Amino acid sequence: MGGRVTAQRPDGTGAVNPPPGTPLLQVEDLVIDLPDPQGDVVRVVDGVSFDVPAGTTVGLIGESGSGKTMTALAVIGLLPDRAATGGRLLWRGADLLRPETDWRRVRGHQISMIFQDPLAALNPSLTIGRQVGEILRRAGRPRAEVRRAVIDLLDRAGVPDPERRMGDYPYEFSGGLRQRAMIALALAGNPALLLADEPTTALDVTVQARILRLLRSIQQEGLSMLLVSHDLRVIAHVADQVVVMYAGRVAERGPAAEVLRRPAHPYTRALVASVPAVRTRTALADPLPGTPATPAHRPSGCAFHPRCPLARDRCRAEVPPAREVAPGRWSACHFAEEVLTP
Ligand SMILES: Nc1ncnc2c1ncn2[C@@H]1O[C@H](COP(=O)(O)OP(=O)(O)O)[C@@H](O)[C@H]1O
Ligand code: SF4
Ligand SMILES: [Mg+2]
Numbered sequence: 001m002g003g004r005v006t007a008q009r010p011d012g013t014g015a016v017n018p019p020p021g022t023p024l025l026q027v028e029d030l031v032i033d034l035p036d037p038q039g040d041v042v043r044v045v046d047g048v049s050f051d052v053p054a055g056t057t058v059g060l061i062g063e064s065g066s067g068k069t070m071t072a073l074a075v076i077g078l079l080p081d082r083a084a085t086g087g088r089l090l091w092r093g094a095d096l097l098r099p100e101t102d103w104r105r106v107r108g109h110q111i112s113m114i115f116q117d118p119l120a121a122l123n124p125s126l127t128i129g130r131q132v133g134e135i136l137r138r139a140g141r142p143r144a145e146v147r148r149a150v151i152d153l154l155d156r157a158g159v160p161d162p163e164r165r166m167g168d169y170p171y172e173f174s175g176g177l178r179q180r181a182m183i184a185l186a187l188a189g190n191p192a193l194l195l196a197d198e199p200t201t202a203l204d205v206t207v208q209a210r211i212l213r214l215l216r217s218i219q220q221e222g223l224s225m226l227l228v229s230h231d232l233r234v235i236a237h238v239a240d241q242v243v244v245m246y247a248g249r250v251a252e253r254g255p256a257a258e259v260l261r262r263p264a265h266p267y268t269r270a271l272v273a274s275v276p277a278v279r280t281r282t283a284l285a286d287p288l289p290g291t292p293a294t295p296a297h298r299p300s301g302c303a304f305h306p307r308c309p310l311a312r313d314r315c316r317a318e319v320p321p322a323r324e325v326a327p328g329r330w331s332a333c334h335f336a337e338e339v340l341t342p
Pocket of ligand 3: 069070072197
């Protein structure tokens, strides 16, 4: 990472053994600056905060370009080199954004990531079994044990006939099977948090449903997950908590079922209304009005104001801070109460 854009807080060292009940991951005021092709610095993530408590799945939702992927990449230390970051990413109480973080001990072992495109993540010249077993071999586990563990992992991820298929190369796997292999690889180091960035977006609907079922079964084993998706149906299916992002900021966050049933932000309301399967009373969808704001051209005040039916002067002038508008419900709308009780 290129550097930091705000000063570290005095207490920024964090604790190695956090008190019980501490969230696994605390994202505090995360800022990510990236230079665009013209060399202008763009704040692609602007003060994002949320927690991932142990054993829960947090869904990160928002239209394309809202900063979801950059947020997830920051958590696993894979931002582009020229990115500068600010805020804190507390992992079990210790800040991952400190330069001394040893990512080799975190990645794969504590936090793993699966991507939309497994081909980009898998090595085309190594067998699936070799790749899934890599982290175990590096840990010095004996050959026979690694083999057994790989078969187990592939089986758990739903790869049929794992003993035979572990000898295949990625190109011999279908898209759905590759996604399963990548999930097996991500689970090999026994991480506590799985980051999943649009894990089903590239798959056809039936395969998508199977992968979602697999993610749910992984969840039931107690793994925490940060699930990134632009698809509200995916989030509604899997997430306990939801964080709604708009133009690099959090619009709203809270328990997924409540947020989707009774949004506290006009953007969430519009998102929900645009998806027929989430909107229960009617099969008709209202497409989201206008075009998404981009971080490079973020409107003044509330970035959603050009598209918001409730916008008024204050919205154009003042950035709405995130407020707790009901227990556990946070909204960055000046008029959240009006949205909650229309
Ligand atoms: N490598 C990059 N360099 C500069 N800007 C980027 C890069 N990748 C993405 N961006 C910009 O960062 C913003 C956030 O992107 P991203 O996190 O990928 O959004 P999302 O995952 O929500 O679709 C976008 O506006 C995008 O244009
Ligand atoms: S702050 Fe204003 S523009 Fe933004 S979402 Fe709320 S009402 Fe709409
Ligand atoms: Mg993305």
